[in-house]
Amino acid sequence: MTVLIDPPAWPAHGRLWSHLVSDASVEELHDFAAANGIPARGFDLDHYDVPEESHARLIAAGAVSVSGHELVRRLIASGLRVTGRQRRENAHR
Structure with missing residues (x-):
C-alpha cells in the first residue's frame, strides 16, 4: 500500500x-x-489535487514521489482509476 504524488506540473x-x-x-488515500x-x-x-507548496511536506509524511506517467500507470493497475466516461456520468448525477 502506497500513497503516490507526482511533480507539481498542473497549472490552475x-x-x-x-x-x-x-x-x-x-480509504488509504482519504x-x-x-x-x-x-x-x-x-x-x-x-x-x-494538492498545491505545489505541499509537495515536499507530503513526501516527508510518506508519499512516494513518482512521475505523472508512473502515477497514472499505478492508479490504473490498482483498479481505482476513474475514467473520463465515469467522470462524465458522475457529473450528470
Whole structure:
C-alpha cells in the first residue's frame, strides 16, 4: 500500500498542482489526506489535487514521489482509476 504524488506540473488558479493517489484503496488515500491537512474539497473522484507548496511536506509524511506517467500507470493497475466516461456520468448525477 502506497500513497503516490507526482511533480507539481498542473497549472490552475495561478499556481501549480500535484496529484495524490493510493495504489491500494481510496480509504488509504482519504486517511493520508486527513492526517496531513488536505481539505476534502481537493478530492476529485480518484485523486487529490494538492498545491505545489505541499509537495515536499507530503513526501516527508510518506508519499512516494513518482512521475505523472508512473502515477497514472499505478492508479490504473490498482483498479481505482476513474475514467473520463465515469467522470462524465458522475457529473450528470
